[in-house]
Amino acid sequence: MFQSRRPLGILELDEGLPAESSLRVPRPGGLLNPATFDRPIVTEIVEGAWPDMVIRGDPSLEGACVAAARRMVERGAAVISSDCGFFIRHQAAVAAAVNVPVVMSSLLLVPTLLRQLAHPHKLAVVTADSRHFGEELLSLDNPRDRARVVIGGVEGGEFLHNALMRPPIQTKVDQIESEVSACVAQLRAEHPEIGMLLMECTGFPYVTNALRRHTGLPAYDITDLCRLTLAAVCLD
Structure with missing residues (x-):
């Protein structure tokens, strides 16, 4: 089958x-x-x-x-x-x-996920590199919707460094979890209104379940x- x-x-x-x-x-x-x-x-x-x-x-x-x-x-x-x-x-x-x-x-989900959240809750998008994450990637025309999205990245960490190598180096799942968890913790400290997580990077589904357990928040990824x-x- x-x-x-x-x-x-x-x-x-x-x-x-x-x-x-x-x-x-x-x-x-x-x-x-x-x-x-x-x-x-x-x-x-x-x-x-x-x-x-x-x-x-x-x-x-x-x-x-x-x-x-x-x-x-x-x-x-x-x-x-x-x-x-x-x-x-x-x-x-x-x-x-x-x-x-x-x-x-997974960024296609942003408008839908915002509508799952009651005000004033926010959606946190976790990306591999926030330095190149432009506004156009969110597809949000309403400024009120944009104000409810916060962006965090793991640039500067081992995961992105390894991924950009030619050829790339595989990063251990424990290291990915550590970097993504630290990013989420920082975002939540700065924005306690965060009520949901969205993983932009396709390397993050390995740790999505761990984030759900650790944070108690709904978390979505490309899978x-x-x-x-x-x-x-x-x-x-």
């Missing part, structure tokens, strides 16, 4: 890793692990999409994103996502180019959005 289901398609960063690299083996609970969704996964590397270029927002990558998404649809993908939340900059172009649902980033979208399409 598992193998008969239409796959989830994921646009991958171009990290210069050989096919046999141990870093290409998906870890439990991650976006690239088929067991996370109980269905196959197909991937296509976006040529030239090095992590630093995607985080900074290089517009020249749009054509490569569209081409990779189309290849995955040809391979049977039922839904298209990506393995970096900053790919949201190419959400509109990819969605216009294929005939399946496209969810490039939640993918599950929701996959549940809305045909399982065949």
Whole structure:
């Protein structure tokens, strides 16, 4: 039954890793692990999409994103996502180019999550690098909504340093949890109104459950959005 289901398609960063690299083996609970969704996964590397270029927002990558998404649809993908939340900059172009649902980033959830929260509660978005997190990534036109979103990043830590290496170095889950927990703790100290968490980075689903336990807050990540979208399409 598992193998008969239409796959989830994921646009991958171009990290210069050989096919046999141990870093290409998906870890439990991650976006690239088929067991996370109980269905196959197909991937296509976006040529030239090095992590630093995607985080900074290089517009020249749009054509490569569209081409990779189309290849995955040809391979049977039922839904298209990506393995970096900053790919949201190419959400509109990819969605216009294929005939399946496209969810490039957990940031698509921001408007919906705000409406789950009563005033004056705030939504905390935790990102890999807040230095390149522009207002346009939130897709919020209402200033009152924008005032209810706070942004925190783990830039300066081991996780981002390792991710930006060419090729990247895998960071231990305990280290990711430590860095993300510290970021959330700082945000909550500055904004005690925080009532919900959203993980932008696709490397954070490994620690989302730990954050839920430690904080007692609802926490969302890209795997939640993918599950929701996959549940809305045909399982065949």
